[in-house]
Amino acid sequence: MEKINQLLEEFRNIAENPSKQLEKFLKQGKKVIACAPVYTPEEIIHSMGLIPMGVWGADMEIKEAKSYFPAFICSIAQSILEQGQKGYFDGISAIVIPSLCDSLKCLGENWKYAVPNIPFIPMTYPQNRKNEVGIEFTKASYKRVIKDLERITGQKFSEESLAKSNKIYNEHNEVMRQISDVLVDYPFITASQRNDIFKSAYLMEKENHTSLVKSLIEELKKMPKEENKKIKVITSGILADSKNLLEIFEENNLQIVGDDIAHESRQYRVDIKNDGNALDGLALKFSEMDNCSVLFDVDKKRADYIVNMAKVKNAAGVLMIMTKFCDPEEFDYAIIKKACEEAKIPCIPIEVDRQMVNYEQAKTIVQTFVENI
Amino acid sequence: MSEEVKKSKHELDPNSAKAKLNKIIVDHYAGVQAAKDRGEKIGWCASNFPQEIFQTLGIKVCYPENQAAAIAARGAGQRMCEIAESDGYSNDICAYARISLAYMKVKDAPEQNMPQPDFLLCCNNICNCMIKWYENIAKELNIPLILIDIPFNPDYEVSDAQVAYVKGQFLAAIKQLEEITGKKWSDEKFKEVMAISNRTSRAWLEATSYTKYQPSPLNGFDLLNHMAVAVCARGTIEAAEAFETLTREYKKAVEEGTSTFRAEEKYRIMFEGIACWPHLRTTATGLKSRGINMVATIYADAFGFIYNDFDGLIKAYCNVPNAMNLEHARDVRKAIVKKTNAEGLLVHTNRSCKLWSGFMYEMSRQIGEDCNVPVISFDGDQADPRNFSEAQYDTRVQGLMEIMETNKGGK
Ligand code: SF4
Numbered sequence: 001m002e003k004i005n006q007l008l009e010e011f012r013n014i015a016e017n018p019s020k021q022l023e024k025f026l027k028q029g030k031k032v033i034a035c036a037p038v039y040t041p042e043e044i045i046h047s048m049g050l051i052p053m054g055v056w057g058a059d060m061e062i063k064e065a066k067s068y069f070p071a072f073i074c075s076i077a078q079s080i081l082e083q084g085q086k087g088y089f090d091g092i093s094a095i096v097i098p099s100l101c102d103s104l105k106c107l108g109e110n111w112k113y114a115v116p117n118i119p120f121i122p123m124t125y126p127q128n129r130k131n132e133v134g135i136e137f138t139k140a141s142y143k144r145v146i147k148d149l150e151r152i153t154g155q156k157f158s159e160e161s162l163a164k165s166n167k168i169y170n171e172h173n174e175v176m177r178q179i180s181d182v183l184v185d186y187p188f189i190t191a192s193q194r195n196d197i198f199k200s201a202y203l204m205e206k207e208n209h210t211s212l213v214k215s216l217i218e219e220l221k222k223m224p225k226e227e228n229k230k231i232k233v234i235t236s237g238i239l240a241d242s243k244n245l246l247e248i249f250e251e252n253n254l255q256i257v258g259d260d261i262a263h264e265s266r267q268y269r270v271d272i273k274n275d276g277n278a279l280d281g282l283a284l285k286f287s288e289m290d291n292c293s294v295l296f297d298v299d300k301k302r303a304d305y306i307v308n309m310a311k312v313k314n315a316a317g318v319l320m321i322m323t324k325f326c327d328p329e330e331f332d333y334a335i336i337k338k339a340c341e342e343a344k345i346p347c348i349p350i351e352v353d354r355q356m357v358n359y360e361q362a363k364t365i366v367q368t369f370v371e372n373i
Numbered sequence: 374m375s376e377e378v379k380k381s382k383h384e385l386d387p388n389s390a391k392a393k394l395n396k397i398i399v400d401h402y403a404g405v406q407a408a409k410d411r412g413e414k415i416g417w418c419a420s421n422f423p424q425e426i427f428q429t430l431g432i433k434v435c436y437p438e439n440q441a442a443a444i445a446a447r448g449a450g451q452r453m454c455e456i457a458e459s460d461g462y463s464n465d466i467c468a469y470a471r472i473s474l475a476y477m478k479v480k481d482a483p484e485q486n487m488p489q490p491d492f493l494l495c496c497n498n499i500c501n502c503m504i505k506w507y508e509n510i511a512k513e514l515n516i517p518l519i520l521i522d523i524p525f526n527p528d529y530e531v532s533d534a535q536v537a538y539v540k541g542q543f544l545a546a547i548k549q550l551e552e553i554t555g556k557k558w559s560d561e562k563f564k565e566v567m568a569i570s571n572r573t574s575r576a577w578l579e580a581t582s583y584t585k586y587q588p589s590p591l592n593g594f595d596l597l598n599h600m601a602v603a604v605c606a607r608g609t610i611e612a613a614e615a616f617e618t619l620t621r622e623y624k625k626a627v628e629e630g631t632s633t634f635r636a637e638e639k640y641r642i643m644f645e646g647i648a649c650w651p652h653l654r655t656t657a658t659g660l661k662s663r664g665i666n667m668v669a670t671i672y673a674d675a676f677g678f679i680y681n682d683f684d685g686l687i688k689a690y691c692n693v694p695n696a697m698n699l700e701h702a703r704d705v706r707k708a709i710v711k712k713t714n715a716e717g718l719l720v721h722t723n724r725s726c727k728l729w730s731g732f733m734y735e736m737s738r739q740i741g742e743d744c745n746v747p748v749i750s751f752d753g754d755q756a757d758p759r760n761f762s763e764a765q766y767d768t769r770v771q772g773l774m775e776i777m778e779t780n781k782g783g784k
């Protein structure tokens with residue numbers, strides 16, 4: 001148990017101190033590349049000997065970004081810019097911003113002027129990503145990222161090195177899927193601790209994160225499974241890392257037994273097939289990704305995916321963590337809500353915002369959900 | 374991105390451009406309805422979907438954006454938005470999408486009806502919101518959706534990779550549509566359609582260019598109305614002829630010193646963004662009463678698709694305003710400000726449109742500095758009447774006027 005607590009403490013320390021991590025990498029003489037949501041080809045960055053570091057904004061008051069963004073842009077995009085303007089990312093070599101939603105397109109454009117000391121590298125993904133022309137376009141966009149990274153950092157790209165990184169990332173995917181499943185049997189681990197495990201993945205070299213998670217899995221498996229008295233839920237949305245919100249889950253005895261959060265499990269669903277050219281493999285991976293609000297989904301499979309997850313995991317309900325002003329999620333919500341209704345699974349929207357200080361509404365929603373079970 | 378055409382209150386000369394343009398819209402909706410009644414498959418189509426495709430195939434479509442604008446202009450924006458909201462759609466979602474999703478459900482809006490779709494044609498060169506909106510309709514109505522994905526271009530020029538990607542989708546879309554409708558593609562017809570589209574676009578660009586005259590022979594708000602034709606009938610001879618008539622009328626007006634701007638033109642501005650359809654009168658009056666004419670809008674250029682060949686066509690669709698990076702979008706606007714001698718920039722910070730408004734602060738700052746014109750913005754919404762304050766609008770426009778006045782004094 002002591003070992004488990006130590007590991008959980010380590011995840012928390014890292015998750016809560018991105019600046020410390022950045023400082024550590026810079027001190028080691030490493031070059032760091034910021035990776036904005038929702039999907040960045042981290043494998044490429046990693047393979048070039050650079051440190052990819054996820055930036056998803058922070059819970060903070062938006063001040064300076066207001067001169068770039070109107071108020072109705074989500075607080076994730078706003079706070080990433082705000083952090084950039086305030087110097088949180090100083091020392092970082094570049095930022096890669098994929099343009100998978102309208103607000104992210106704007107983040108890239110604003111970045112060039114608001115944070116001129118950190119170069120912006122655009123990553124343009126195709127939405128028709130499954131056919132040949134789509135895969136080719138993904139590859140062309142990757143090549144453009146590689147060119148920019150080479151120019152800015154002086155590091156070189158090689159296929160062999162990417163093949164190695166692809167393997168490291170696949171292994172990481174695997175342990176992340178595993179930990180999500182394993183945690184179901186250990187309800188003493190809180191929602192907040194679960195989030196630390198996922199969040200720290202963005203702030204470490206993946207191989208190191210993999211071994212930490214592996215140790216945790218090993219230690220947990222040594223323990224007897226405890227009787228589970230918690231209320232099992234599924235979470236869905238872009239981001240659910242607010243400590244205040246996660247505490248409310250705790251107070252109400254909720255256990256997250258699976259998630260469809262972009263910042264969490266959506267990252268780890270698809271592996272790279274390592275049988276051919278490494279860059280092709282990476283482009284193919286993107287073509288196989290699905291069930292996400294920022295990826296064209298003509299059949300709205302995501303709704304069924306969530307319903308199915310809730311059934312398989314025996315969840316009492318689906319908590320839709322809605323980032324305010326996130327229109328991709330807002331559109332999907334209407335369809336997911338309907339699918340859940342048909343399957344008789346409670347689907348509870350909880351609006352969150354990185355600027356939020358008052359969680360009373362969220363609290364009431366969660367309490368009502370629990371009372372109605 | 375679109376507009377409405379007001380019903381004429383009094384008899385119009387049937388040979389006037391206005392009558393012709395109005396007729397095109399009326400005929401357009403009637404034509405789609407007639408096709409539907411004949412049992413043909415008809416589509417709903419995004420305003421910037423390459424119309425050359427379905428024009429060539431002889432397929433009829435109608436435009437949810439035009440419809441939403443018309444519904445909003447005729448006062449039903451809030452009613453329709455609330456229907457969508459009761460289905461779980463957030464009121465932060467683009468109001469065109471909300472109106473359209475509501476219409477899909479209730480299937481009736483006396484303000485502007487149109488037939489229900491058998492398939493959907495989506496193109497996201499104006500926004501990704503479009504994808505989500507059409508996905509939901511496709512799911513709810515269980516009909517096919519064809520997406521031509523034209524990604525936002527972070528570079529100034531359109532890359533070969535992007536052209537290849539869009540071209541591939543263009544060809545795939547033709548095949549899919551052939552399968553859905555049973556109609557056949559003809560290269561001959563395609564050439565014809567491209568020629569007509571170019572002719573219409575040239576006529577549109579020429580007509581809109583008349584705002585460069587001082588005073589302008591037209592009230593710029595006229596363009597917002599005529600734009601519906603540029604959207605829905607670009608590939609038709611009637612549209613080309615109507616815009617050519619419009620050009621002749623403007624030419625004559627310049628010679629005779631008349632204008633559809635019914636006030637003395639004291640100031641000339643560029644208006645940035647989609648009109649506030651629910652408050653069209655208020656916004657127009659706020660300008661006219663101060664002698665401010667809108668002589669510049671990105672819309673004029675937005676629907677002028679000029680190209681020489683297939684690659685050119687693809688590039689034209691990659692270079693629509695919301696698909697261009699800040700520098701490119703800025704330079705296009707700077708050229709418009711210069712060409713029209715606009716003395717100020719009035720920016721509609723449109724709550725519906727995240728992409729349009731999301732980097733407008735910086736872009737308009739740069740335009741203002743580079744062109745040495747004052748920039749003032751106001752908060753509004755293209756179709757949800759609740760997101761506009763008349764008092765704020767009035768104060769801002771007054772402020773803009775005062776700076777323009779001072780600038781004139783100084784010159
Ligand atoms: S939260 Fe939504 S709107 Fe904001 S950046 Fe992410 S996907 Fe885009």
Ligand code: SF4
Binds near residue numbers: 467470501695728755
């Ligand atoms: S989000 Fe903007 S560009 Fe897209 S449909 Fe709405 S108004 Fe048009």
